[in-house]
Amino acid sequence: MSMLFTLIALTLSLLIFFARRHLQYWRRRNIPHDVPHPLFGNLKDWQNKRHIGHIFRDYYLKYKDSCYPFAGFFFFFTKTVVVTDLDLVKRVLIKDFNHFENRGIFYNEIDDPLSATLFSIEGQKWRHLRHKLTPTFTSGKMKNMFPIVVKVGEEMDTIFKGKTTFGESPVLEVVDLVARYTADVIGNCAFGLNCNSLHNPEAEFVTIGKRAVVEHRYGNMLDIFLFGFPKLSRRLRLKLNVQEVEDFYTRIVRETIEYRLKTKEKRNDFMDSLIEMYKNEQAGNSEDGLTFNELLAQAFIFFVAGFETSSTTMGFALFELARHQDVQDKLREEINHVLGKHNNEFTYEGVKEMKFLEQVVMETLRIYPVLAHLSRVTETDFSPEDPKYFIAKGTNVVIPALGIHFDPEIYPDPEKFKPERFTDEAIAERPSCTWLPFGEGPRNCIGLRFGLMQACVGLAYLIRGYKFSVAPETEIPIQVVPKSVLLSAKNGIHLKVEKLSK
């Protein structure tokens, strides 16, 4: 018995010794860092108190003037580098991308096919898939999908009309309304479904879509394991997605493919492009093909990555426009002017002409980059010849986008909403990699054009028809949900909405 106790005590002492040694890694290397907590690393405040994007922003601002290009951090128990130097940002995202092409997050294509998305898969598989999917997002393809976006924009306008009357300004929670618009747009384009959440807020497609974002198979504690040890989790055959979510999307995608193959219906949307690749696979051309499971995972990520990101962006834009009536008036003037030139119709070319609208969206995404930090992992030792830049194999690398966006040396008065920061001339004066809401380099957001298009069309409809202003119910400053990975308003965004004559 005493032998057993001795053995247990010895094992525990060894574990503690190695854990402590591990957590002293940055100290041994003399890299600036905050002392990590033994269990939570440098994430002690996450989930309950502070948003992860804010933690990384403050870390960047604290260490950006040190003489090192990064600060040391522990993401729970995982060694992490928070980049604080723009040259290193460029090297990680672009110049030395071959060292940093993966995000190091969990996926398991065999047991959990929905998890093997373009966002999570790695190495050669990612390169190959990215190459195959890129033509799905060309400006030609965007133009083809434009009429679908406009049709849903009109429906959103009808819903807003129904909720407002001339001369009155009801207070509406706008995030939910615009989220139904983006859900319908992406539901249409990625799944070919008229999910109609604008008219039916409880539409199953959307409620299950929301569950896919917030609910994971084993709850919070195992999430830490899944994301902390993705490779081991894969070997243990763990899954991320809830069974009901998997079953639902598998059924929808199967039915859509069967229907389109049978009826030969063409809708020029994402699903059409994916089905073309599926047909190649079926014909034995796997070089240009996609298996059913690969198609399923990509349709799923297009929905998950494309719906909440764009709707939160629209919500934050409306919030800032409500607080800056002069900017809102200028924007409305532009929208009416351009629409006037285009027969009062929404055209692809017309929306492209709305330069100030684009500036408003860009400035919104500077202050509220929905994904506030970018992640990569080193596949090999990086820069072994230069100890200052050395990042060991397997280290997580975080680019604190929100920190860079709030750096007063790059954006003076960073908390102020100023769309004029994004005129062509002002952009040209700033160094590259200083605006990162869509990431940068070969692994940036593949849906950038689509995301901008749907946000711009939606906002153009709203600002043309309605005046938004703050109400006593408007929360200023907005509280964000600390637990969520994306930046989102905790209590929604409540604004006065006045119908304008047109």
Ligand code: HEM
């Ligand atoms: C305002 C809207 C959007 C924002 C702010 C946004 C933001 C981002 C960001 C920050 C990344 C990571 C980039 C990096 O690590 O360098 C990303 C990746 C990605 N986004 Fe978006 N996104 C938006 C809309 C969309 C849409 C509409 C789609 C699809 C229809 C989409 C699909 C994806 C995919 C598949 C990836 C992974 C790309 C890869 O790893 O190769 N996103 N997005």
